[in-house]
Amino acid sequence: MRIPRIVGGAVALAVLGAAGFTAIAWRSGIEPIDPPASASFDPVQVAEGARLAAIGNCMQCHTAPDGKPFAGGYPLKTPFGTIFGTNITPDPETGIGSWSEAAFQRAMAEGVDRAGSHLYPGFPYDHFTKVTERDNRALYAFLMTREPVAADAPPNQLPWPLTFRPLLAGWKLLFLETGEFRPDPSKPEDWNRGAYLVEGLSHCGACHTPRNALGAEEKDKSFGGGESDGWHAPALNQASTAPVPWTKDSLYSYLRTGVSADHAVASGPMAPVVRNLSRVPDTDVQAIATYVADRMGAREAPADPPTPAAEAPRQPEGRAATIYRGACATCHDANGPLQFASPVGLDRATSLAQPDPRNAIQVILHGVETPDAKAAPLMPGFANALTNAQVADLAAYLRTRFTGQPVWDDLEAEVGRARTGDSSE
Ligand code: HEC
Ligand code: HEC
Ligand code: HEC
Structure with missing residues (x-):
């Protein structure tokens, strides 16, 4: 009988496929450790980690409104549902106190938690994968020396089957390119520093790049304008519609002070980004401005300079x-x-x-x-x-x-x- 044989073949294929999928979907756990003593970390490294955490906005997504720093519970709204930032204080039960440095490195580079489960890309590991091991070590030292807080994040509000984490292995196969940032030797040092921060830890594209139906950034439309929490994150490439073209200096002033007199005041989801950048060395903000200005390219200035408001003549009353x-x-x-x-x-x-x-x-x-x-x-x-x-x-x-x-x-x-x-x- 032919039909059952075909069905049998299909079933066998499905079983094989599922087994293959399970093999990539399954990641091994990393042994829990006792939380390392704060004194075991080098204070210089901890201070460096604090600056890096500011560049990465870690506190923003890992702190509930009015909650304790890094104790989790921040509701991250996505088109698929709400995902909660987890507790990343060194509490051994509810935080990452039992995570070794290797487990932390793997989470940043591959989006896998200590026990081996895949993490949702609301945690921007598609960018954090570019962070160097050295910087991750400093971030780890910073987080492990915070005050441990016992707090469970609320359960995520996602529809089935998105609650089934092994599916994320498929998403990663399609969209995740892992690997540390590689500098472009033909570019100046501050451009490369800016590229490293913007593409990696600062994850500017997480908001400023449009996403496809499966929530992955559209690489060919990088910086083409995206969204965050009901706001439009404007294009930061040649598609920018700013009436006065952005320059390195105006970007620097916007990112350093939150204001560029020729453009805007940073509001909405951009406000905390700027607030965090205020804790970052000037050279890093300069480097970010250098890289973004280059990505924006030279735009034609508008043919007519904008008309000052006071001189706008006949207004529709x-x-x-x-x-x-x-x-x-x-x-x-x-x-x-x-x-x-x-x-x-x-x-x-x-x-x-x-x-x-x-x-x-x-x-x-x-x-x-x-x-x-x-x-x-x-x-x-x-x-x-x-x-x-x-x-x-x-x-x-x-x-x-x-x-x-x-x-x-x-x-x-x-x-x-x-x-x-x-x-x-
Ligand atoms: C845009 C929001 C966002 C930012 C910014 C962010 N995270 Fe997260 N992070 C999340 C979410 C959401 C999760 C939970 C993902 C899940 O449940 O699969 C998470 C999970 C994690 C985890 C896994 C914890 C666990 O218990 O499984 C670690 C570690 C982590 N983040 C560290 C960091 C660090 C370090 C930074 C800053 C460099 C950072 N995060 C910045 C949203 C964010
Ligand atoms: C959490 C989402 C988010 C992240 C991360 C983010 N931005 Fe923004 N950004 C926005 C939003 C939303 C706006 C619009 C804010 C407004 O109009 O006040 C904005 C506005 C801007 C503007 C003004 C553009 C214009 O033409 O008005 C610039 C420049 C900018 N961001 C640069 C950056 C850079 C550089 C980074 C990374 C260091 C970054 N942003 C990271 C959400 C984000
Ligand atoms: C108390 C002073 C004040 C009042 C009153 C006020 N604004 Fe504003 N507005 C500001 C400041 C300051 C900014 C931030 C600087 C900027 O972006 O222009 C701003 C920004 C804006 C922006 C965003 C401009 C941008 O950066 O893209 C719009 C739009 C706007 N205001 C419209 C209005 C409207 C409409 C009203 C009346 C219903 C109003 N404002 C009343 C002070 C005010």
């Missing part, structure tokens, strides 16, 4: 213009009272020039949290003062008045999504 004059112009018009003046003219504001309206909406709803309170005044949020329709009208008005580009589509629905924090679309 209407509800939005009235709200703008009453609630916004004190800070945003060039002749507003100086102590409140926004450091960035809206004609240069990158959020209004982007193809995606989400950042402008987020700012109007939730205001601007300055990374460095000394550097710039705050903008209050208007979520409670304005309806969705009013925010949508304002966004459309600003877009027309300050960029002259076509108004974004579907604004009111977008405002609704920004309000509820539903970024799934």
